[in-house]
Amino acid sequence: MRRRVLLASTAAAALSPRIARAQKTEPIRRVGVLSGATEDNPITRPRLAAFRQSLQQLGWTEGRNVQMDIRWTEGNAENYRKYAAELVALAPDVIFAPGGSLMPTLEATRTVPVVFAIVADPVGSGFVESLSRPGGNATGFMQFEYSLNAKWLELLKEIAPGVTRAAVLRDTANPTGIGQFAVIQYVAPSLGMEVSAVNLQDAGEIERGVAAFARSGNGGLIVAASALATLHRDLIIALVARHRLPAIYPERPYVAGGGLISYGADLVDQYRRAAGYVDRILKGEKPADLAVQAPTKYELVINLKTAKALGLTIPPSTLARADEVIE
Numbered sequence: 062m063r064r065r066v067l068l069a070s071t072a073a074a075a076l077s078p079r080i081a082r083a084q085k086t087e088p089i090r091r092v093g094v095l096s097g098a099t100e101d102n103p104i105t106r107p108r109l110a111a112f113r114q115s116l117q118q119l120g121w122t123e124g125r126n127v128q129m130d131i132r133w134t135e136g137n138a139e140n141y142r143k144y145a146a147e148l149v150a151l152a153p154d155v156i157f158a159p160g161g162s163l164m165p166t167l168e169a170t171r172t173v174p175v176v177f178a179i180v181a182d183p184v185g186s187g188f189v190e191s192l193s194r195p196g197g198n199a200t201g202f203m204q205f206e207y208s209l210n211a212k213w214l215e216l217l218k219e220i221a222p223g224v225t226r227a228a229v230l231r232d233t234a235n236p237t238g239i240g241q242f243a244v245i246q247y248v249a250p251s252l253g254m255e256v257s258a259v260n261l262q263d264a265g266e267i268e269r270g271v272a273a274f275a276r277s278g279n280g281g282l283i284v285a286a287s288a289l290a291t292l293h294r295d296l297i298i299a300l301v302a303r304h305r306l307p308a309i310y311p312e313r314p315y316v317a318g319g320g321l322i323s324y325g326a327d328l329v330d331q332y333r334r335a336a337g338y339v340d341r342i343l344k345g346e347k348p349a350d351l352a353v354q355a356p357t358k359y360e361l362v363i364n365l366k367t368a369k370a371l372g373l374t375i376p377p378s379t380l381a382r383a384d385e386v387i388e
Contacts, residue, residue: 087126090343092116092155093148094131095141095162097288104291104314108332112157115336121343134162136292138234141165149173155342157335160204161235161288163188167199174348176338177201178331181237181286183353192353200348201338202331203355204237204286209325210244213309216324216361217281218252220368220375221307224281227254228274230297232261232287241285261289264296271297275304282308284315286325294318307371316362316387321371326356360384 094112098105109131113123121127130151132144145165148156153173158166160179167175167188181204183189190196192203217224229245231238242258249256259270259282274280282301284290290297290311298319301308310316310323338351364387368375380386 089125090121090127091151091153092121092127092129092157092339092343093151093153094129094157095145095148095166096131096133096159097136097141097161098133098291099135100131100133102291103318104294104312108159108329111329112332112336115333116339119336119340121340127343134288136161136289142168145169155339157339158199159332159335160286161232163199163201164236171198173198174342175199175201176335176342176348178335179204179286179328181205182207182240185240186236189353192355194349195351195353196349198348200351200353202335203353204326204328204331205356207240207244209359210241210285211248212324213283213311214245214248214252214254214256216322216379217283217307217309218254219379220322220363221281221371221373224279224307225254226274226277226280227256227283228259228271228280229256229283229285230259230261230267230271230290231285232289233258235287235289238285238287245283261287261293264293267293267296268300271300271304271306275306280306282306284308284310286311302367302370305371307373313360313362313385316364316367319364319367321364321367321373323360323362325359327358327360330358331356362387 096105123129130148132148134140134144142165146169149170155174155176156166157176163177163180175198177199178201184191188199217227229242231242246256284297294315308321310320311325312328313323316323361383362385363375363383
């Protein structure tokens with residue numbers, strides 16, 4: 062009996078270094094993330110949590126077989142360029158670059174695989190050759206087609222028929238900000254609307270721009286999708302309430318925070334799906350061969366409490382189409 066125990070112990074001792082070496086040789090893959098927001102941003106947090114959770118469900122555990130290097134740009138153009146170059150220098154296996162992070166990332170590298178999300182026009186912006194065959198080092202998920210921006214103006218007119226003027230809060234440093242405004246401007250005459258732009262640069266400019274627009278009557282606000290709008294979400298909602306402007310936003314968190322109405326893709330779902338592309342690239346597939354995908358779900362969210370504060374009655378037909386009504 063003692064001999065058996067001794068032999069078993071000897072065999073285990075001989076195997077243990079091999080087991081340890083096998084465990085240590087599991088490669089740690091590196092995933093860079095370039096975020097346009099701040100680390101504590103309430104809109105970005107659930108998105109990134111969904112991205113991480115999806116990666117884990119696909120078998121990628123931080124600290125075991127994947128390392129995630131995250132950089133927060135706080136919507137600053139200089140930070141975008143600085144941190145994109147910093148991530149590339151770390152030699153990651155893939156970079157996740159949502160929204161406005163994509164352009165500086167591609168300026169920093171045309172060889173490291175890149176997965177994007179929340180990008181409006183990847184073909185028109187020159188990020189990919191085509192949706193079906195991206196062709197380069199980047200692929201991912203579109204936020205919307207520009208036709209969606211026309212829907213924002215239509216919805217604003219639908220819930221506030223007295224509105225004849227609309228200000229579009231947009232980021233001029235982002236090509237999609239210019240594109241979104243162009244589409245809204247194009248459809249405005251057919252709705253009897255006059256549109257103007259309020260540029261997103263910093264808190265002071267936003268306050269001055271919204272206040273100046275609100276001095277004349279019959280106005281409403283459209284918040285175009287951008288990382289800067291996300292960064293200044295609370296300020297924008299507060300200004301809109303102060304000046305009693307009906308406003309439409311690109312996604313649900315604005316309405317949950319007190320905004321009137323939003324219409325756009327489920328962006329948490331986009332981060333979740335982006336993790337699937339990161340997984341496929343880590344397993345050997347090429348971005349050039351992975352088709353850019355459009356959103357699979359759009360959400361219409363309405364805040365009735367805010368509507369009441371503005372003296373608006375939401376049409377029953379609009380309420381019937383809503384995915385969520387906050388009371």
